[in-house]
Amino acid sequence: xLELKNISFNVGPDGGTKEIIKDVSFRVPENRLCVITGPNGxxxxxxxxxxxxxxxxxxxxxxxxxxxxxxxxxxERAKKGIGFAFQQPVRFKGINVIDLLRIASGKQxxxxxxxxxxxxxxxxxxDYIDREINANLSGGELKRIxxxxxxxxxxxxxxxxxxxxxxxxxxxxxxIDVFRKLRSxxxxxxxxxxxxxxxxxxxxxxxxxxxxxxIERMGPKExxxxxxxxxxxxxxxxxxxxxx
Amino acid sequence: xxxxxEIQKRLLKEVADLHSVPEGAFNIRSNSESVARRSxxxxxxxxxxxxxxMDIHIKPGTVNESVHIPVIMTQSGLQxxxxxxxxxxxxxxxxxxxxxxxxxxxxxxxRHDGVHRFFxxxxxxxxxxxxxxxxxxxxxxxxLNPATEVYLxxxxxxxxxxxxxxxxxxxxxxxxxxxxxGSRLVIRERLMTHGSQSADSSYIVNLNEDHSSADIVSxxxxxxxxxxxxxxxxxxxxxxTGHTECDSIIMDNGRIIAVPxxxxxxxxxxxxxxxxxxxxxxxxxxxxxxxxxxxREAEEQIISGFLK
Numbered sequence: 001x002l003e004l005k006n007i008s009f010n011v012g013p014d015g016g017t018k019e020i021i022k023d024v025s026f027r028v029p030e031n032r033l034c035v036i037t038g039p040n041g042x043x044x045x046x047x048x049x050x051x052x053x054x055x056x057x058x059x060x061x062x063x064x065x066x067x068x069x070x071x072x073x074x075x076e077r078a079k080k081g082i083g084f085a086f087q088q089p090v091r092f093k094g095i096n097v098i099d100l101l102r103i104a105s106g107k108q109x110x111x112x113x114x115x116x117x118x119x120x121x122x123x124x125x126x127d128y129i130d131r132e133i134n135a136n137l138s139g140g141e142l143k144r145i146x147x148x149x150x151x152x153x154x155x156x157x158x159x160x161x162x163x164x165x166x167x168x169x170x171x172x173x174x175x176i177d178v179f180r181k182l183r184s185x186x187x188x189x190x191x192x193x194x195x196x197x198x199x200x201x202x203x204x205x206x207x208x209x210x211x212x213x214x215i216e217r218m219g220p221k222e223x224x225x226x227x228x229x230x231x232x233x234x235x236x237x238x239x240x241x242x243x244x
Numbered sequence: 245x246x247x248x249x250e251i252q253k254r255l256l257k258e259v260a261d262l263h264s265v266p267e268g269a270f271n272i273r274s275n276s277e278s279v280a281r282r283s284x285x286x287x288x289x290x291x292x293x294x295x296x297x298m299d300i301h302i303k304p305g306t307v308n309e310s311v312h313i314p315v316i317m318t319q320s321g322l323q324x325x326x327x328x329x330x331x332x333x334x335x336x337x338x339x340x341x342x343x344x345x346x347x348x349x350x351x352x353x354x355r356h357d358g359v360h361r362f363f364x365x366x367x368x369x370x371x372x373x374x375x376x377x378x379x380x381x382x383x384x385x386x387x388l389n390p391a392t393e394v395y396l397x398x399x400x401x402x403x404x405x406x407x408x409x410x411x412x413x414x415x416x417x418x419x420x421x422x423x424x425x426g427s428r429l430v431i432r433e434r435l436m437t438h439g440s441q442s443a444d445s446s447y448i449v450n451l452n453e454d455h456s457s458a459d460i461v462s463x464x465x466x467x468x469x470x471x472x473x474x475x476x477x478x479x480x481x482x483x484x485t486g487h488t489e490c491d492s493i494i495m496d497n498g499r500i501i502a503v504p505x506x507x508x509x510x511x512x513x514x515x516x517x518x519x520x521x522x523x524x525x526x527x528x529x530x531x532x533x534x535x536x537x538x539x540r541e542a543e544e545q546i547i548s549g550f551l552k
Contacts (some may be wrong), residue, residue: 070266074530093463094550
């Protein structure tokens with residue numbers, strides 16, 4: 001479904017002097033849940049942005065369903081079926097939750113359907129549907145709305161950049177259910193989650209560990225996760241509670 | 245009602261959302277003449293004799309009634325100043341819909357200066373909706389200079405929604421208000437300028453007595469080479485609360501000037517001003533692009549939400 005081939009990404013003046021991603025290659029087949037983990041500053045979020053088209057690679061190619069999508073912009077990739085949930089959701093003055101869900105779904109979504117998406121991310125739908133996506137919403141509320149917009153898109157590939165950040169423990173369990181359901185609800189769909197939470201790693205099929213812009217290791221969860229427990233690439237629940 | 249042509253009908257729809265004769269009292273002014281008018285049992289519309297304009301008398305206790313007074317101009321080069329006074333009796337609750345649409349296909353400048361005065365009686369409430377709109381391909385300008393004066397008596401309230409989104413080349417808006425005890429003024433202004441248009445909007449609001457309050461929010465977008473100026477002077481002379489906000493999006497080579505002014509003459513006056521000018525945030529556009537909108541569609545969506 002998705003393949004990154006020899007992807008490098010440099011930043012800095014004159015075409016880039018600092019290497020953020022160095023010659024990264026991996027594949028995510030259909031029906032897979034892949035979690036990309038690794039220490040902070042390792043390039044995880046950059047990989048997510050490269051897939052969505054928000055950043056363009058300095059070298060290498062990205063293939064989606066067999067097509068080279070490297071030259072495509074964000075909109076074109078979205079239309080091909082790539083969904084992306086921001087790590088830090090964006091606020092909009094004057095745009096309501098239902099407006100954003102309607103844009104995401106690409107149709108005149110009914111209030112009942114919109115409420116369904118909100119309920120699945122643990123928001124009491126009636127309280128939120130007409131709320132403006134502005135500074136009056138908390139970070140956790142925005143984060144859940146952000147996830148709901150990706151659910152509403154029903155894309156074949158959904159990329160979530162640290163979806164658990166700012167979400168409390170109760171909702172966290174709900175979030176795990178959301179990923180499970182999302183995967184089973186769309187035939188042949190795959191999910192990529194950027195996260196170093198142990199419980200998210202635990203639902204992965206594949207785990208990729210990214211460190212200093214290169215893949216340190218990757219493979220099936222059963223093999224990789226035990227090696228990560230206790231490192232900064234697999235943080236347990238206590239850490240989540242502290243973070244929140 | 246006299247027959248209106250297609251352009252006139254379109255202007256009426258734009259400024260007053262009218263497809264036919266409205267319910268209740270109304271006056272439709274077209275090319276400097278009243279072409280249709282109806283008073284109701286409680287709302288009487290009388291022409292002024294000394295100057296062009298009307299006196300609108302609303303009887304005390306008039307509730308859930310409306311008066312529409314749209315103005316449309318399709319003759320190029322027409323210039324006029326119109327004085328409309330609203331006398332709202334005590335304990336009323338009415339909707340007033342004004343607005344002016346100018347279609348100028350010629351070379352002469354068309355200008356409508358509407359001077360509106362509102363005398364809102366004790367414990368009355370008005371909702372005032374004013375839309376300004378311009379169209380036509382002529383080189384003549386479409387100019388609108390509304391002057392609004394509001395006098396709020398004890399316990400009364402005025403909610404004013406003033407919108408100018410499209411096609412007006414030049415506008416100087418002045419709004420003044422005097423507030424008595426326990427009265428409340430709420431203003432929502434929406435403004436968009438494009439091309440080489442200019443818009444100047446100024447407010448002078450005096451909170452004269454205890455427990456009066458004012459909330460003035462202006463949201464605007466300046467595109468292309470257009471210029472906007474928003475100026476407010478809010479004076480608290482008693483125990484009162486006042487809030488003004490000017491929130492603007494600047495695009496292309498637009499220019500926006502925001503001049504906030506707060507003046508407190510009483511230790512119990514609580515006055516707040518917020519002002520922000522900025523371009524559309526890049527991450528807003530990217531977020532909407534990840535939902536499948538093009539960059540241009542994303543921009544339009546953000547602006548239409550902002551000006552909603």
